Amino acid sequence: MSPTPNTEYRGNIHQRQKELMLKWYERLDESAGSGRPLPVSLMISGNCVELLEAFEAVPLYPEVNALQLAIRHQSLEPILAAEELGYAADNCAYVKADIGCYLKGITPTGGRLPVPGLVLCNFVGCNTYIKWFEHTAALTGAPLFMLDVPFLRTDEPSPADVDYVVRQLHELVAILERLSGRKFDYERFQRAVECSRQVEELWSAIKNLARRSPSPFDAYFDAITLMGPLYVYRGTPEGVEFFEIALRELKEKAEQGLGVYEQERFRLVFEGPPPYPYFRTFRDMFAQWKACAVASTYSTVGGLWEFGARHDPAKPFESVALHMLAQNVTNRNYLQRYDQIARYVDEWDADGVIIHFVKSCRLFSAGQGDMREYLTRTIGVPTLYIESDLEDPRYFAEAQTKNRIDAFFEALEHAKLTGRTRPAAQEGPRPDARLRVLP
Amino acid sequence: MERTFDRCEAVLADLDLGEVRRWKQEHPGARAIAYFPVYAPVEIIHAAGFLPVGLAGAGDRLDIQHADARFGSFICSIVKTTMELGMTGHLEPLDGLLFSSICDSARNLAFVMKRNFPQMYVDFLHLPQNPGSPASVDFLAQEYARLARELEQMGGAPVTSESLQAAIRLYNQNRALVRRLYALRSASPHRVTAREAYLLVRAGYFLPVEEHNAILEQALAALPKRKGKLRDSLRIVIEGAFCEQPPLDLIRLVEDAGCYVVDDDFVLGRNWFLDDVATDSEPLLALAGAYAEQSRYSSVRHDFRHPRWEALADKVRHTRADAVIFLIAKFCEPAYFDYVLYKKKLEEMGIPHLLLEFEEKMFTFERMRMEVETFVESLVFD
Ligand code: SF4
Ligand code: SF4
Numbered sequence: 001m002s003p004t005p006n007t008e009y010r011g012n013i014h015q016r017q018k019e020l021m022l023k024w025y026e027r028l029d030e031s032a033g034s035g036r037p038l039p040v041s042l043m044i045s046g047n048c049v050e051l052l053e054a055f056e057a058v059p060l061y062p063e064v065n066a067l068q069l070a071i072r073h074q075s076l077e078p079i080l081a082a083e084e085l086g087y088a089a090d091n092c093a094y095v096k097a098d099i100g101c102y103l104k105g106i107t108p109t110g111g112r113l114p115v116p117g118l119v120l121c122n123f124v125g126c127n128t129y130i131k132w133f134e135h136t137a138a139l140t141g142a143p144l145f146m147l148d149v150p151f152l153r154t155d156e157p158s159p160a161d162v163d164y165v166v167r168q169l170h171e172l173v174a175i176l177e178r179l180s181g182r183k184f185d186y187e188r189f190q191r192a193v194e195c196s197r198q199v200e201e202l203w204s205a206i207k208n209l210a211r212r213s214p215s216p217f218d219a220y221f222d223a224i225t226l227m228g229p230l231y232v233y234r235g236t237p238e239g240v241e242f243f244e245i246a247l248r249e250l251k252e253k254a255e256q257g258l259g260v261y262e263q264e265r266f267r268l269v270f271e272g273p274p275p276y277p278y279f280r281t282f283r284d285m286f287a288q289w290k291a292c293a294v295a296s297t298y299s300t301v302g303g304l305w306e307f308g309a310r311h312d313p314a315k316p317f318e319s320v321a322l323h324m325l326a327q328n329v330t331n332r333n334y335l336q337r338y339d340q341i342a343r344y345v346d347e348w349d350a351d352g353v354i355i356h357f358v359k360s361c362r363l364f365s366a367g368q369g370d371m372r373e374y375l376t377r378t379i380g381v382p383t384l385y386i387e388s389d390l391e392d393p394r395y396f397a398e399a400q401t402k403n404r405i406d407a408f409f410e411a412l413e414h415a416k417l418t419g420r421t422r423p424a425a426q427e428g429p430r431p432d433a434r435l436r437v438l439p
Numbered sequence: 440m441e442r443t444f445d446r447c448e449a450v451l452a453d454l455d456l457g458e459v460r461r462w463k464q465e466h467p468g469a470r471a472i473a474y475f476p477v478y479a480p481v482e483i484i485h486a487a488g489f490l491p492v493g494l495a496g497a498g499d500r501l502d503i504q505h506a507d508a509r510f511g512s513f514i515c516s517i518v519k520t521t522m523e524l525g526m527t528g529h530l531e532p533l534d535g536l537l538f539s540s541i542c543d544s545a546r547n548l549a550f551v552m553k554r555n556f557p558q559m560y561v562d563f564l565h566l567p568q569n570p571g572s573p574a575s576v577d578f579l580a581q582e583y584a585r586l587a588r589e590l591e592q593m594g595g596a597p598v599t600s601e602s603l604q605a606a607i608r609l610y611n612q613n614r615a616l617v618r619r620l621y622a623l624r625s626a627s628p629h630r631v632t633a634r635e636a637y638l639l640v641r642a643g644y645f646l647p648v649e650e651h652n653a654i655l656e657q658a659l660a661a662l663p664k665r666k667g668k669l670r671d672s673l674r675i676v677i678e679g680a681f682c683e684q685p686p687l688d689l690i691r692l693v694e695d696a697g698c699y700v701v702d703d704d705f706v707l708g709r710n711w712f713l714d715d716v717a718t719d720s721e722p723l724l725a726l727a728g729a730y731a732e733q734s735r736y737s738s739v740r741h742d743f744r745h746p747r748w749e750a751l752a753d754k755v756r757h758t759r760a761d762a763v764i765f766l767i768a769k770f771c772e773p774a775y776f777d778y779v780l781y782k783k784k785l786e787e788m789g790i791p792h793l794l795l796e797f798e799e800k801m802f803t804f805e806r807m808r809m810e811v812e813t814f815v816e817s818l819v820f821d
Contacts, residue, residue, distance in 0.1 A: 085779055086778055086779040086782050086783075087775070087776075087779055088775035088778070090513055090770055090772070090775065091772060091775050091776060092772070095776075123568055123569075126543055127540065127541070127542050127543050127546075127739075127772070127773065128543065128772065128776075130568060130741050131772075131773065131776035131777070134741065134743060134746070134780075135776070135779070135780065137743070138746065138748075138780055144743050146568055146569040146571075146741060146743060147569065148567050148568045148569035148572070148575065150565040150567075150578070150582075151540055151546065151563065151565050153562070153563035153564075153565060158581075158585070160577075160578060160581035160582070161578075163574075163577075163578075164567075164574050164575070164577070164578035167572070167573075167574035168569065168572050168574055171572060171574075333546075333549075333550050333563070334546070334547045334549075334550035334551065335550045335553065335554055338554075357511055357512075359512070359513050360513070361543075362513075362514065362542070362543035362544045362547070362772060363543040363546075363547075365511060365513070365514075366510060366511075366514050366518065366543060366544040366547040366548065367509065367510055367547040367548065367550070367551045368511060369507075369508045369509040369510055369511050370509040370510070370551045370554070370555070373508075373509065374554065387511070387512070
């Protein structure tokens, strides 16, 4: 086996991403000292950062902090501190890392993290969010707003769903006015929504570049680099500028026919978050096979834009609500996730699907055995199922994981040689995975 | 009375849903709609002329052969046994399954069931988690209207104000009877054991409400006359078994170790409202309003106006409990989370507590028996 190639994309994007994220941490540090800008903690998934932008509040994303800690191999200490408080071995390790950090005063960059001025639980998708934010509020004494977003249980959100979220967004505006001491600036809100629309356009174009062969970037491992600015800066001109640079660079690369690998050997779709404590190791296991991710469900937690959804400054409240309700993977129902993966396999032309079962995240993992059954039997795409965790380093079995990955690629290679890249799909039409919807 | 308890036990031990089959035979053309724990608006199902059935896993009576591969590790038993019941044909008498927003595992289960059992009507109700917002009642009423239309489309009777009001009355009566049973047990725990109360309430998962009301009434007439002397037992509250249900032997074990269970959250959906649902207003709005304002606290319902740990503290005070036993289903994420803040609160109050984890299928209770006995002894001889 050849030595692992250096596959991580490093250009201006990488540099700029670092600067932006550092600047974000500086704003958080500043807020920790002075209470200004107002720090509002919220979840990545289906976030309404545009509304915060209207108040010049700074978003505090505990998930981003948790993953930064894990990737820097600093997550075990806070996890253990939280377990001492009574959290179970199987509770979402993101939560434990975050709460443990609060208890121990650890931050990913060494700067200070503010106590949120508002704990905004945007309940989009995962039920764990609710517990997490309630606990944060209870432990810090910060005020909590529970923004209840109906789970997408029909194909499309109903008018009642949209109305419900919009009404709560207006309640949130009143709360933000009170906490920030500023009047709601509707035009500023619209401008933020317009920035988001542009960012989404650019990001979507980037993701669609991965349809090419070779793909100019890895839509799982490299996408994560882009996701930081996507969530923190989406509603700002800096965000737009960042994604302009990113698209330009990656497009140039694509036009020159350059890929992640000189010779892309396998194209993959990834399902589930990565094992952050072993991010590099895990990536290398695929790099050795010159296997490139062309799409991933994880990169759509914050928003699912590659299929055309956009914010709309003409209807800012409604479009924020629609984004929360329907345009992110975690608030969509499980069968819609099956369809999303199947679409990637077809349209992004993938050879296989890697399913990463994350022990402490049921939202992603509960039922992945059934998903695998669907993908292999009904869609007819080879799948590999790996178990570990996204934050807890104790659940990564390195040698065993590597063996399974190697075996998977050996089988794929064999299939390619014999001209059978996919196992035969089941005869007959695909079952209708959609829900029944009433007119 | 013993015969009633035996009947109830037989009803809930019957994995083939004999009572549901019997009801369907007596009501040709009518449907049986099951709901996954914890809460479901059974009144709407009743108003459509259908039978609401509470699903609660398979207990210790079914080997898991298929469901493990579908759900993987770190997932609670009830999710797997429900899937297994479906894959082994046991859910055949049911025409529909209702799920709601209790946890991530149950939510995904809903859609896995939908894919694997396409002949069934599978729906997911979003129960609001922000009851403090005035918008939540309107939203929920519309969600309920959606359910009513679905049931009508399945051949149900038109869900009218009258039929809903009649159903609300029947279930108000049912819940009032369950409340009386709980009050009786709390006041005179020597007249009805936790296990007996459990059987009586849980049988309601499978029986038509009219029949269940009759059973409860009969029990409430007979139980206070029972002989028995109040022992010097520990008064405990059981918390955490709101969804997956513990084995019956485990409930008995706690009592045998010297505890009076003076309150618990078993079969919580049967006893969901603190008082009657209004019958003098638009019924879907009344049901939705009751959910927002009259629900019991639970790990799967969120109301930060009155946090759950405060509600547990109130319950302990109100029942004059000496201790709390957390009886938590293995891998139940909502219960695991809540344990942390419940524990903190109880420690502030100086109320002792014990944490036990169970699975539907448990073969040996020896270790648990030891733990409960040690716990009890440590308190009695303190
Ligand atoms: S359970 Fe999963 S989706 Fe939910 S907060 Fe944890 S990692 Fe995120
Ligand atoms: S027992 Fe807990 S984890 Fe399992 S389905 Fe019920 S609420 Fe969810």
